[in-house]
Amino acid sequence: MPHTAFRWPIHQSVLPNGLRVVVSPDPSVPLAAVNLWYDVGARHEPPGKHGFAHLFEHLMFEGSAHVAKGEHFALIQACGGDAINASTNPDRTNYYQTVPSGQLELALWLEADRMGSLGLTQETLDNQRDVVKNERRQRYDNVPYGRWSEVMVGLAYPEGHPYAHSTIGSMAELDSASLADFTAFHDTYYAPDNAVLTVVGDVDPERVAELAERYFGRLEPRGSVPQPDAKPLPRQFGSPQRVTLTEDVPMPRIYLCHRGPAWGSPDAPAAELLTTVLGRGRGSRLYRTLVSERRLAQAESGFMAAWGLMHYPSMVMGACAPRVGIEPDAVVDAYFEVCDDAVRGGLEPEELDRARAMITADWFRELATVNSRADTLGQYATRFGDAEAVRNRIALLDAVTLDDIARVAAETFRDDNRIVLTYLPAASAAGTADEAEESAA
Incomplete structure (x- = not known):
């Protein structure tokens, strides 16, 4: 195993509630990168609910029990942090920010608060649905060739397969879903035992583990997270x-x-x-x-x-x-x-x-x-x-x-x-x- 493939130390632990914590110290920069991978993406969306995972990429910034709408960005930027964002693909959703290492506790508290107490309301849902619709127009519907990947995955995978639809989802299905549908999706997948917390930078692994336990340890695990049921695919499509x-x-x-x-x-x-x-x-x-x-x-x-x-x-x-x-x-x-x-x-x-x-x-x-x-x-x-x-x-x-x-x-x-x-x-x-x-x- 070549040491040069990844030359930094890696410390791993698991909280009693199932949250996996990965820490890689690097004292060469006075920063701490905090990254949370949730094992939920477009492939987890059931029929009739395509686009839920991507919409939650937006909703998770709309406030939680102790953080007002938009305040996550403001707090990270006010302490000198940057690279605050999230992304979704068919396999996962990730949330990330980089802060001065002395502000690590703030970043962990923010992530734990929205994992455990997302402030989802009808107003924020309607607002972010409109944002996603506009994103679809800008990236898919109103640009040349914009829908090519959406069309291609529909050709490459049989109907009903977890990869057979785009991450952006269906606007009609998003519109028809209720607030209760979205709350249930969050309750199902945004849980400590369905996530990996990674911290890299000028940090002490024991201190990170202590803070992770303090802020995430009280969150209840789901115990069993539903997984897509897909029939095995042959190595080839079967016909051109x-x-x-x-x-x-x-x-x-x-x-x-x-x-x-x-x-x-x-x-x-x-x-x-x-x-x-x-x-x-x-x-x-x-x-x-x-x-x-x-x-x-x-x-x-x-x-x-x-x-x-x-x-x-x-x-x-x-x-x-x-x-x-x-x-x-x-x-x-x-x-x-x-x-x-x-x-x-x-x-x-x-x-x-x-x-x-x-x-x-x-x-x-x-x-x-x-x-x-x-x-x-x-x-x-x-x-x-x-x-x-x-x-x-x-x-x-x-x-x-x-x-x-x-x-x-x-x-x-x-x-x-x-x-x-x-x-x-x-x-x-x-x-x-x-x-x-x-x-x-």
């Missing part, structure tokens, strides 16, 4: 899918998907290295083939990445924008040729070395700040039940062989494991139809 959407977009754009291994699974490191070689940066195979050599795609396109979904098979995603005058199908064919070449010929040793170096450099940049380090520890503790698993990151990458990558490529880049989602500009589609009619006449 092609979907074309004609919308008000400036130019054609193509999104491509293969089913891939889940983050944290044994094949995930090989998939990460494979997609780095094929789709990351100007030195990648996709960029060289589609942009530099064959001049089929726009320079900003031709990428591929393994998505980090943690609990069920994930996705290998790509995107390409054809150059003016190039048919989208020509780009799609060339994209899949690059994938097929990786299956037939494998990767070169120097390509694998370059990918390892890139990912390793990313890793050390990620660990450079206390807030990012805290989030990473929360991720590993939540996914593996042990924050020490973070130390295996580089060793797992180093252990991947060319044969491992060849096997994962063969399992991933199959004809029956492809989804192609193509966006066409409305005017372009109309022109193509007119030309077809004239040709037929």
Whole structure:
């Protein structure tokens, strides 16, 4: 286990109510990053309640028993803290802030207060529903290609699967839900035995454990937290899918998907290295083939990445924008040729070395700040039940062989494991139809 993979100490404990506490001291900076991972995301939302987890990302800042609306931000900023925010994805919701290490107690008190006594009212619910609606308009509905990821997950996962809907959720379902529905969701998932508290910085582990017990220890555990029930998915989709959407977009754009291994699974490191070689940066195979050599795609396109979904098979995603005058199908064919070449010929040793170096450099940049380090520890503790698993990151990458990558490529880049989602500009589609009619006449 290479010490350089994560060179800081890690202290772990569990409170009697089930809250997991992870502390990583670092006296080099006078800061304390406080990060709380709740094991609840879009995948936990039952039918008819899509968007609840993301809405709670907002609601948790709307006040609690001893903290007024908006006061969480004000108190953290007043003590010199920053990086106050939260995020939601299909697998989890996290809340975080970085404070001067002398203000650690304040941050812990704030997090414990909203975990145990969220001040949810009809007024705050209605207000934040409107905020989320506006966020959806800005990020999904009123921007070109904005709904591509929402459409893609609906194609990649069967109806009813925990990953088959977007994190932003359904505005109709949010509107139809009552205050009691949201209170029940909070009572179910926002509990100490469904959370990981991580503190990184100039802190004493024993003092952090003492404060965690003081502020979180009185909160009641749920005892049993409902988990999604998903049928096992096959390694491949089972058949290729092609979907074309004609919308008000400036130019054609193509999104491509293969089913891939889940983050944290044994094949995930090989998939990460494979997609780095094929789709990351100007030195990648996709960029060289589609942009530099064959001049089929726009320079900003031709990428591929393994998505980090943690609990069920994930996705290998790509995107390409054809150059003016190039048919989208020509780009799609060339994209899949690059994938097929990786299956037939494998990767070169120097390509694998370059990918390892890139990912390793990313890793050390990620660990450079206390807030990012805290989030990473929360991720590993939540996914593996042990924050020490973070130390295996580089060793797992180093252990991947060319044969491992060849096997994962063969399992991933199959004809029956492809989804192609193509966006066409409305005017372009109309022109193509007119030309077809004239040709037929």
